[in-house]
Amino acid sequence: MAEYKDILVCGELADGKLAPITAELLGCGRKLADDLKEGLFCLLASDAVGAASKEAIAFGADKVYVVEHAALKEYQADCYIQVAESLVKELSPRVVLMGQTSMGRDLAPRLAFRLGTSLTTDCLDLSIDTETKLLTQTRPVYGGNAQAIFVSELMPLMVTVRSKAMSPLERDDSRKGEVIPTKVDIDTSKVRTKILETVKEEAVGIKLEDAPVIVCGGRGLGGPEPFQTTLKELADLLHGAVGASRPPADNGWVSEALHIGLTGKIVAPDIYIAIALSGASQHTAGCTGSKHIIAINKDPEANIFREAEFGVVGKYEEVVPALTGKLKELLAG
Incomplete structure (x- = not known):
């Protein structure tokens, strides 16, 4: 033996x-x-x-x-x-x-x-x-x-x-x-398989896996535009990256490369800002290693608040621009 x-x-x-x-x-x-x-x-x-x-x-x-x-x-x-x-x-x-x-x-x-x-x-x-x-x-x-x-x-x-x-x-x-x-x-x-083609993920900015801050959006954003504007502005300000839960990726609002969750990327940033996403277990399994989770959602019963260290109940259209503006003031000062 x-x-x-x-x-x-x-x-x-x-x-x-x-x-x-x-x-x-x-x-x-x-x-x-x-x-x-x-x-x-x-x-x-x-x-x-x-x-x-x-x-x-x-x-x-x-x-x-x-x-x-x-x-x-x-x-x-x-x-x-x-x-x-x-x-x-x-x-x-x-x-x-x-x-x-x-x-x-x-x-x-x-x-x-x-x-x-x-x-x-x-x-x-x-x-x-x-x-x-x-x-x-x-x-x-x-x-x-x-x-x-x-x-x-x-x-x-x-x-x-x-x-x-x-x-x-x-x-x-x-x-x-x-x-x-x-x-x-x-x-x-x-060998029973043959690799026909290898497609490399095109990295634009900081890779999700390496980002110290991730601003992640969910179905509640309603379409692709907020990812490209509201979330990106906040992420850029914090030297971070934009991510998404599964529905935005499935709907084609963002690239599948931004999908965070059990069947997507597993991340562990210092700060994870979850915006307009419910916090389904399939998603939170991909971000539980985050040091600090901040949730912004208009539904006070959203599951994401159970995972969050800090939470804000409100419409993202009001909360996120206000947060971005305040951060700009602090960084400028």
């Missing part, structure tokens, strides 16, 4: 660099590994990993396993699963961490099934029980209206972590670690 120890992060790359979610996972994994007095390893797979392996060490990894293959240029589940399964079976890690990203949501359940183990998705917090050495996992349930704690004795334990739920360590380029080139024989005949 294998002895399970150490933490393994299945990392992701973005434009040839370590993806932010991977730095967050390494920060979380470093704490877990230190509590267990074990190692933190990172898997990076691509056609060319390059300097990202050193980045992973700078963000906390003890060892980085680098798998390079032409078939790994873009994420394909049938290729990546072969790499991940091979390394997990070789290392027998106690815990395998992935991001709750499009890749993680696809790869983690496949890998858990192949390994015959459990998977906890969309975790907001992870900690080690020092007595049992088991991982305690906290994740949202009931559409984000509550949180549940899970513990499993199955190993290796598979976990996906929500973006922005964990904080990366401060980058330390002087940190020592080991980069291990790893060969995996990938059977490309098992």
Whole structure:
């Protein structure tokens, strides 16, 4: 029977660099590994990993396993699963961490099934029980209206972590670690899909995921115009970004790239201003990581007020321009 120890992060790359979610996972994994007095390893797979392996060490990894293959240029589940399964079976890690990203949501359940183990998705917090050495996992349930704690004795334990739920360590380029080139024989005949085209999201201004302030509008705005004027003016003033709940995106008022929610972007800004949106659980699941939520809605019974730290009951047409005007005065003074 294998002895399970150490933490393994299945990392992701973005434009040839370590993806932010991977730095967050390494920060979380470093704490877990230190509590267990074990190692933190990172898997990076691509056609060319390059300097990202050193980045992973700078963000906390003890060892980085680098798998390079032409078939790994873009994420394909049938290729990546072969790499991940091979390394997990070789290392027998106690815990395998992935991001709750499009890749993680696809790869983690496949890998858990192949390994015959459990998977906890969309975790907001992870900690080690020092007595049992088991991982305690906290994740949202009931559409984000509550949180549940899970513990499993199955190993290796598979976990996906929500973006922005964990904080990366401060980058330390002087940190020592080991980069291990790893060969995996990938059977490309098992690839059942073909990528025909990759369409990159056109970023205009600050990306939602990086914005310190988000001004988010809902169905109550009535159309596209307020997003382009009223909300944009406030967002620009606060050096933030404009977002939307699902109905405006579905109605074509805004780009799908601005959709925040369970099936859209997951964000965690310092300030989240929710305007004319009801606060359905599918939406609030995408912004519960915000440090401060401010709600503006004419309906005093709107669910969003339950999530908000501050709330204003009133028509957005009156409240938002008044707020913007006052902020301009304060900033000018």
